[in-house]
Structure formats: structure tokens, C-alpha cells
Amino acid sequence: MTEKKAPKKTTRKASAKASGKAPKKAASRSESPKRPAKKSTMPGPEAETAIADAPWDPAEHTAPEGAAPLDGHAPVGRPSATDEGPGEPTEAESLARASSPERLALLKELPFLDPHYNETYVYLVPRDPASLYVLWEVGEGSRKHFEGIFGPDFLRENFLVLRVYDVTGVDFNGYNALSSFEVDDFLNDKTSYWVGVAPGRHYVAELGFRAKGTTYFEKVARSNTAFVPRGVEEPAERYAAWGDVNVSGNFVEVPVGPDQWRLNQYHYWRKRTHAAAEEKGYWSLVLHQHLPFVRHPEHEVSLEEQWFFEAVVSVYTQLIHMMWRLERDKVDFRLTVSLTPPLLAMMQDPHLKDRTARHIRELLALATRERDRASGGPHQDALDEVLRRLWAAREVFDAYDGDVTKGYRAFQDLGKLEVITCAATHWLLPLHVHQPESVRAQLRLAVRQYERAFGRPPRGIWLPENAFTPGLDERLAEAGIRWTLVTTKGLKEGDTRPFYGGAAPVVTPAGVAVFPIDEETRYRIWSREHGFPGAPNYKEWYRDLGYDLPWEDLPDYWKTAGVRRNTGIKLHRIGTKGTGLGSKPPYVPSWAKETLEAQAGQFVFERGAQANYYRGLDGGHKPCIVSAYDAELFGHWWEEGPDFVESVFRRLLYDQSEVRPVTPAEYLAENPHHQRMVPGATSWGREDYFQTWVEDRAYQPNAWVYRHLFRLSQKMSELATRFRDTEDTLRRRALNQAARCLVLAGASDWGFLISTGQAVRYSEVQVTTHLDRARELLRQAESGHVELSYLEPIEAADTIFAWNEMDFRVFAKG
Numbered sequence: 001m002t003e004k005k006a007p008k009k010t011t012r013k014a015s016a017k018a019s020g021k022a023p024k025k026a027a028s029r030s031e032s033p034k035r036p037a038k039k040s041t042m043p044g045p046e047a048e049t050a051i052a053d054a055p056w057d058p059a060e061h062t063a064p065e066g067a068a069p070l071d072g073h074a075p076v077g078r079p080s081a082t083d084e085g086p087g088e089p090t091e092a093e094s095l096a097r098a099s100s101p102e103r104l105a106l107l108k109e110l111p112f113l114d115p116h117y118n119e120t121y122v123y124l125v126p127r128d129p130a131s132l133y134v135l136w137e138v139g140e141g142s143r144k145h146f147e148g149i150f151g152p153d154f155l156r157e158n159f160l161v162l163r164v165y166d167v168t169g170v171d172f173n174g175y176n177a178l179s180s181f182e183v184d185d186f187l188n189d190k191t192s193y194w195v196g197v198a199p200g201r202h203y204v205a206e207l208g209f210r211a212k213g214t215t216y217f218e219k220v221a222r223s224n225t226a227f228v229p230r231g232v233e234e235p236a237e238r239y240a241a242w243g244d245v246n247v248s249g250n251f252v253e254v255p256v257g258p259d260q261w262r263l264n265q266y267h268y269w270r271k272r273t274h275a276a277a278e279e280k281g282y283w284s285l286v287l288h289q290h291l292p293f294v295r296h297p298e299h300e301v302s303l304e305e306q307w308f309f310e311a312v313v314s315v316y317t318q319l320i321h322m323m324w325r326l327e328r329d330k331v332d333f334r335l336t337v338s339l340t341p342p343l344l345a346m347m348q349d350p351h352l353k354d355r356t357a358r359h360i361r362e363l364l365a366l367a368t369r370e371r372d373r374a375s376g377g378p379h380q381d382a383l384d385e386v387l388r389r390l391w392a393a394r395e396v397f398d399a400y401d402g403d404v405t406k407g408y409r410a411f412q413d414l415g416k417l418e419v420i421t422c423a424a425t426h427w428l429l430p431l432h433v434h435q436p437e438s439v440r441a442q443l444r445l446a447v448r449q450y451e452r453a454f455g456r457p458p459r460g461i462w463l464p465e466n467a468f469t470p471g472l473d474e475r476l477a478e479a480g481i482r483w484t485l486v487t488t489k490g491l492k493e494g495d496t497r498p499f500y501g502g503a504a505p506v507v508t509p510a511g512v513a514v515f516p517i518d519e520e521t522r523y524r525i526w527s528r529e530h531g532f533p534g535a536p537n538y539k540e541w542y543r544d545l546g547y548d549l550p551w552e553d554l555p556d557y558w559k560t561a562g563v564r565r566n567t568g569i570k571l572h573r574i575g576t577k578g579t580g581l582g583s584k585p586p587y588v589p590s591w592a593k594e595t596l597e598a599q600a601g602q603f604v605f606e607r608g609a610q611a612n613y614y615r616g617l618d619g620g621h622k623p624c625i626v627s628a629y630d631a632e633l634f635g636h637w638w639e640e641g642p643d644f645v646e647s648v649f650r651r652l653l654y655d656q657s658e659v660r661p662v663t664p665a666e667y668l669a670e671n672p673h674h675q676r677m678v679p680g681a682t683s684w685g686r687e688d689y690f691q692t693w694v695e696d697r698a699y700q701p702n703a704w705v706y707r708h709l710f711r712l713s714q715k716m717s718e719l720a721t722r723f724r725d726t727e728d729t730l731r732r733r734a735l736n737q738a739a740r741c742l743v744l745a746g747a748s749d750w751g752f753l754i755s756t757g758q759a760v761r762y763s764e765v766q767v768t769t770h771l772d773r774a775r776e777l778l779r780q781a782e783s784g785h786v787e788l789s790y791l792e793p794i795e796a797a798d799t800i801f802a803w804n805e806m807d808f809r810v811f812a813k814g
Helices: 045-050 091-098 101-108 140-150 258-271 305-328 341-347 350-373 380-399 405-413 436-454 472-478 488-492 519-526 556-562 589-617 641-654 664-670 705-722 729-745 748-756 760-783 788-797
Strands: 121-128 131-137 158-166 179-183 192-196 202-211 218-222 242-244 281-289 335-339 417-422 460-462 483-487 513-517 624-630 659-661 673-675
Touching (some): 101 788, 121 202, 121 705, 131 202, 131 705, 158 192, 281 305, 281 589, 281 641, 305 341, 305 350, 305 380, 305 405, 305 641, 335 341, 335 405, 341 350, 341 436, 350 380, 380 589, 405 417, 405 436, 417 436, 436 705, 436 729, 483 488, 488 513, 513 664, 519 589, 519 624, 589 641, 641 659, 705 729, 729 760, 729 788, 748 760, 760 788
Parallel strands (some): 281 659, 335 417, 460 483, 483 513
Antiparallel strands (some): 131 192, 158 179, 202 218, 242 673
16 A cells, blocks of 8 residues: 655645545343233233333424534534533533534534644554554654754655564564564655564564665664464464463352252252263353444434344344243253443433334334234234234333343343453454553443443453454453453464363463354354354345335335335245245244254254263363354344244253353353463454454555554543543543544444445444544643533533543553
């Protein structure tokens, strides 16, 4: 990639065309979770009276009269504020002040983002085992400095050189590198470059000037140290070491009657009571529940907010309802789910809860109408099934007043579920380890939010994109995290051979347990050709009622922006291979049920066979197999997924005695002693490395974001340290909001969507908008002149880590 020479800093009122590279766009532990009396699962008089809230009235939610028309390219004035302003507002006060037409218009603006900083720096970004992405800039101050020392012709008579050092195993001081090489490919005219390197090594780069025809090197800047993935499995046992992990197991015995003891069966099995045979191995199911933070109060209906509504209806409420059924039938189970901070914030957000309730009402109304029309037809049974699921979603949603995190907390307190956290906004942490304050901020914010929501600290974490690199475990340990997951490839590319391959966790030098994600069970679900969800009798996701109905037959809610969209109501099945989308046969629920029961039986049988295989292979060592998936697969992409999981849990309890289900924390509490080693750099992305998020191709790149994230993270850390003890309320609010915008900008979801060509425009606008806001708020906070007219609408829109959860000082040094 080549870029123009960094221009002088432009003003914020410059045309967006000048932006260059940047794109435009609770039950107690001893009680069962309470739930309401069972409602009818089909619409009828009883069910209708359960919908107590008033019908949606569009007139009550229209934009205020006289609202200014949207001008996406209009510059935003930045007059300096001179007063200290009021103290920290309540959420209601902030929303009221931010809801004027002029201030809501700010949220609709297309951002302007200067692609350069006119500062001097150089960064290395690891991508894969063979390459590094290098970013740099030589600011005007450095240029004038060199001209002052060497004369006015210095820049004309000298050229930029990039010197790359192999510093593996050394504390680099500028002279003791193992080897080095140079790049002088007309770098004066560029601000980024791809460098080919050897795998499994640590590198540092220096940027400097060289006079033509000489070997003299005048250093300008030195980069961070970057570790490049090894790219091959480690075949040798380079060393043998062991370590312990101290984890509490959350063992709970629920008081039950003598005929209901199976609700505690795994507790009794662990204690070797009730004549339980010794298990041959352990199995753990981990589901990653995550969505990027999407909230748009400036729009009457947001298509992107529907991502959240669909997931609530089809995944999160369905999983809780599944746990209700298991608890009702006194079926013991063990499940682990992540609740990422963005998703947790959205689940508890009043604005989104209101809109989710409306979405459910609209779905029930549409499905009920279509069920009445389909009476006696080929889609009647399918629509009956749709309504059953929708009423289940509504029942769960109402039981917890729209905050389904309460359901997860209840089952965690019951000892059946382990809820784990994730980095604050799903940053790809291995690319930020050179800025430890940023990584600490991601972890501290997540832990703080989790403790408020669940009344205890998290024990485990799902690393965003399963991305790990050596040294990251130190930051996890600092945050109190005791275990995490990586790909099996990441474990096998560690610094020594894992004794048990993918059948047991290891312990890092920092004392964090790392579980490998089992490849066999992942293949069983995710394989496009052979995965369970592709069975002919299951629902066809790509055939949706929102596209099947005539346009005039669609209710207004489903015509937002004059375009069709998915309703989530599917009436057709996949059918035989090669069947065109328009020829898909009608869905038959009884056939799907028969298929999933057969598959669940096969899955449970295979877990017993797998446990016996590994135990024989590893000299009697009991394996711990961890099956990990994105939760959205179960219920959204694969509608029958939650019923499949329920059937697996029931069969594990009644049909076998070889594999004991556990949560990872339970397993570690029982088995704390494991091999000590360091896993390699890895993720679940393309080729199991970082390519998915470091693309600098000409069409739809995403690597441009790191220049901004690194520079703004450094500025955030500097200001957080400088103003750590500030008593200026407005400055504190501005820094808190700048921190929110910064962490939102770095979500790995946007880079993934850009890389895969999905929602590219929206993703680019989200990243650029949050970067632009963070940059401006940092400028205002540093100057001491904070504009309420700019700050308040952003506070009202970007509400993640609401008032008491965000503290900008998490970015401070020391």
C-alpha cells in the first residue's frame, strides 16, 4: 500500500473529501429461579390479556416538529465553552437535554476523520507467520528539528529507511539485535508498508533518515515489539513443567424432594454418592453470546438494532426457556455462556428494552395473522411452531422485565450455569499488547460491569475472536481472570508440545488456565457440508416471510426505509441438496424433531467414544473436551439449535455414565494441576491468525483503523494520567465519554464485517464516527473548554458503561 505524504493538520471544518484514506462511512443459591405461571403458548384470550402494555402509537414517537433536515456533510461548529456547567446529569436529564432536533442532528452527521496526526511514530502490527504491517508518520515538528540541526536541505537530500530488528530473547537496547534488515522503497512518499519476516520471532523497527550514498542512519522513531505467529506445530517437548490454578467451583446442592434428586445428579456424581460410577472424561459446552454495541435513538426504527431484537427473540430467551424446562423437569445440566459487555449493556438499556418489546409485539401480530390465514394449509404446523417460540420469548422477556441478564444470574446462582465475560468492546487484544493501559482498560471495564450485574467477579473470559498472544495472560491474571479458551492450533503452536494435545487445559506462567477448543465437535456443528444444522428437515434460514409476502401485505413496521428485511419467520425447510431457494419445501416440525433427536443421540454417543479414546491414548488421563460455539448459531442460524442442546443435556443425564458435564471452572476446581506452557499467537480468523482484521487491500481495507486506535489510545492514557485527580466535572464527563467512544471504535466486529463484505458501509461509519468523537472530546478535555451541546447528545446515544461504570482513569498509567 502506498499513501500520500502526511499533510499538515487540517481543521475539523474541512470537506470530508480531504479525509484521504479514512472511509466515509435473582434467585438465591439454594432456590430455583422464579418464573411466572405458565401462559398459553398459542394466541387466545388468556394470552392476549397477558400483553398488558399499550399498543404502539407511531404518533407518540415521531420526530419533533421543525427538526432540521439531515445534511450528512455539514460541518459541526466547535465554539469553546467558557462555563464549568452542571454536574454529572442523571440519564433522564441527559436524554431530555440531548433530544432537541439540533442535537439529534449531530448524531446523524457523517463524520470527518483526518487520516493523519502530524506526529512522529512507528508501529508494527502482526498479521500472520510471514508478515508485519508497519504504520508511521514523521510530524512537522521532527522535520523542523532535523532541518535545524542539519540544514534546510536535509529532507531533500536524505530519504526515509525502515530498519527491522530480530530481538527474540533479548532486551533490545538499539545495538544487541540478533539480526536486522532494511527497507528503503521510496518511504518518503508512504506512511505504511508490508514487511516479510520469519515466523515465531519478536521484531522491533526503527524509522530513520539516510543520506544518499552513505550508510549513516539518523533514527527518528522506534516501534513497539511485535511477536509473529509461529505458523507450525511444536513437535518437541522442549521442557516439562507443571502448575496449579486456584478456582472456586460454585458447587451448589439445590434442596429437592426425594424423587427429584436428578436435579443434583452431577453434584452427587462428583461426590461419588448414589452409587455413581467413575467418569471416563469430562465435557463442557461454552456458548459465546455477543453483538457489537448498536443503539440509534436518532432513528425511529433502526435496521441495525434489529440484530439485537432478533437475537433476543431467537437465541437468548430461547436458551433461558430451555433452562426453565430442564429445571422444571429436574434435569441436571452444566452450561457456560459468555455475556459480552456490549451485549449486557444492550440487554439492560431502557431504550432497547422498549424497542425489543415492540419488536416482539409486531412479530406476534404478524405470525398470528399468517397462522389464521394458513389454517388447513401446508404451513399451518410451521406457523404453530413459530408462535410457540415467540410466546416462549415473550414469556421470558416479561418474566425479567426485559432484562434477560437476570435469568442468567439466577441459573448461575443455582450452580447450573457459568457466566463468563469478554473484553469490554471486543478489541482484538493481541494487536494492542504494546499499549498495556488499553488492554487493562478493556479488562477492568468488563470486570467492573460483570460484578455489578452478577454480584461476583468473573472467573473466565472468552477472548475476542479467541485471539491470544504470549504475554496477554499477564494482563488476564492482573484482572483476576482464571481461565480462557484458544483454538487447538494455538495450543499446538506453543513454546512446547502439549502433553495431551487438545484434551486438557494448560497453565500459563501467569497462572491462567487455557482450554483448547475441540476440533471434532466444532466440525460436527460448523461444517458447511457435514454439520448437523444442514440437515434437509431443518428450517431454511435464507427463506423468510419478509421476502415471501407481497409488499402491500407487509405491516408498516416491516417496511422501514422502504426496503424488505428479515422477520425471522421461516416456513420452509432446507430440502435436498441443490434445491433452489424458491423451490424449498414446507417445513414439518415433527420431521425436524425426529432429526434433532437422532443427532443428539449420535452427539452424546460420540462424546463417550471420544473420552475412551483419549483416556486410552494418554495412559488413563481423563480428558476434558470443550465444545465452543457462537451462541447465535443456536436459535438464529439454526432455529432448532436450542432444542438440540436440550436433548443433548437430557441424554447425557439419562442415557450414559461415561462423560460428566462440567463448567470449566468446576473442572479446574476439581483438577487444578496441569502442564505449564505458553500457547502461540492465534485467533479463529482466516488461517487461525490475524489476517481477517489486518487487511490493507485496495478494496474495502480495514487496517487503516490501527493508526487511529494506537494514537488515540496513547492520548487517552496521557490525559487520564494527567487529569487523574481533576475536580472539573465537565472535563471528567468529556474524558469518560471519550473513553466510551474510543473503546467502541475498536470493536473487532467492524473489521470482520468489512473484511467479509457484510454491512461494510455501516461498519466504516461506526468506526469513523466513534474515532471522530473520541478525537474531538479529547481535544476539548485537554483544552478545558468542553461544549455541552456536543457532549450531551453523544452521552445520550453511546450509553455503554453508563455513568457509574465508566471511569476514564482505567486508561491511566501506573
